[in-house]
Amino acid sequence: MATVYEAADLALGRTVALKLFRMDTADDSGPQRQSGEVMVLASLNHFALVTLFDAGTEHVDGVTRSFIVMEYVDGSDLRSRINQGAVAPAEVARMGADLAEALHYVHAKGIIHRDIKPANVLLAPSDFPGRVSHAKLADFGIARLFDATHLTRTGSVLGTAGYLSPEQALGQPIGPPSDVYSLGLVLLESLTATRSYPGTAIESAMARLQRQPELPAELGAEWCAVLAGMTAREPADRLTSADAAVRLRELVPAGSTESSLAAIPASADDSTELMAAGAAPMNAAPLQTAPLTATERLPAATGDEPTRVLPSAGMAEHTAKTERLNAAAPLDRTAVFQPAGASVPAAGQRPTRRQPKVGRRPLIIGVLVALAAVIALVFLVQPGDPAPEAPTYPAVDGDLGTHLQQLQESVNP
Structure with a gap:
């Protein structure tokens, strides 16, 4: 009553199944009456149904041939x-x-x-x-x-x-x-x-x-x-x-591969866990790579937590990762790590502080300039006042004392 052929859909470039029916007694109004139901069948969409693409009726050599075009399934029945x-x-x-x-x-x-x-x-x-x-x-x-x-x-x-x-x-x-x-x-x-x-x-x-x-x-x-x-x-x-x-x-066996996939054991509370950086997954082969240095997240600093200057990249041998520092007591200054080439004092030894060398002449000149500025300011502010008594300065030996004496004589004739 029907024959199924493998055919090619030239418009869409796909393989389809073409089923031809012999319907010698079908009348001319048959296709019109069937069109509504063809649309219903074409709208079906289910994984266990062969999809209907098209349907119609053709007259070939005086014989009415109805056909349907369906999804082609490459398998047996x-x-x-x-x-x-x-x-x-x-x-x-x-x-x-x-x-x-x-x-x-x-x-x-x-x-x-x-x-x-x-x-x-x-x-x-x-x-x-x-x-x-x-x-x-x-x-x-x-x-x-x-x-x-x-x-x-x-x-x-x-x-x-x-x-x-x-x-x-x-x-x-x-x-x-x-x-x-x-x-x-x-x-x-x-x-x-x-x-x-x-x-x-x-x-x-x-x-x-x-x-x-x-x-x-x-x-x-x-x-x-x-x-x-x-x-x-x-x-x-x-x-x-x-x-x-x-x-x-x-009735599908409980151990069927199709009915249930192998499940990965979960924790009791099924909560999401944060794994350490670089941690390998379960059952995974170890990777042959160099160890990576992980950077940990530091909490916001509080008032009693000192800032520390960490070594540069060149001192990687002294530090493996950035860490939070908790001071036992508040510090009043910034602690500085010595650079790689600096000597580090032994435990219990107070480091020797290097005193800068300052020349005496700049110091003397600075003191004289300061005194001159003060005296000039007093003189300008109170020009009509009687001259104040000459102040008595402590005796100073050396060049400094000589210059002070000369300065005093110049402002007090």
């Missing part, structure tokens, strides 16, 4: 995988949970797949550690896409006989529980590599009306309970797609 043998339960649980979640997503939008089967589950290769592939549900909504045509006439059946729900087999109205039932049969076949309802289309359809699918005890009580809930005869008794997703996710 679940039918090919089951033909190789049963799938591991952990992988089936992951796959089933993803597909059930996708069903919940589309059911919330009022869309029903109606043709869930292994051939419509594509397996995209996975690079995630411990996981072989990611399941993607393909051809989603094809039944609804052609709902306006003859495919949904009263009493007609749309779907694959081996995976029809009981209500589908009876030609009754269907809803989301129908997709859950079909998914349950697909998962059961994945675990056992055996189809639950084999035979011709009529035999397969009638068998599900007479008996429930057989659930091998080897699957375990949890698997049997989930599958029984998904394949209950009455739609109202089945698990919802959301419940099925939760139950299937619980």
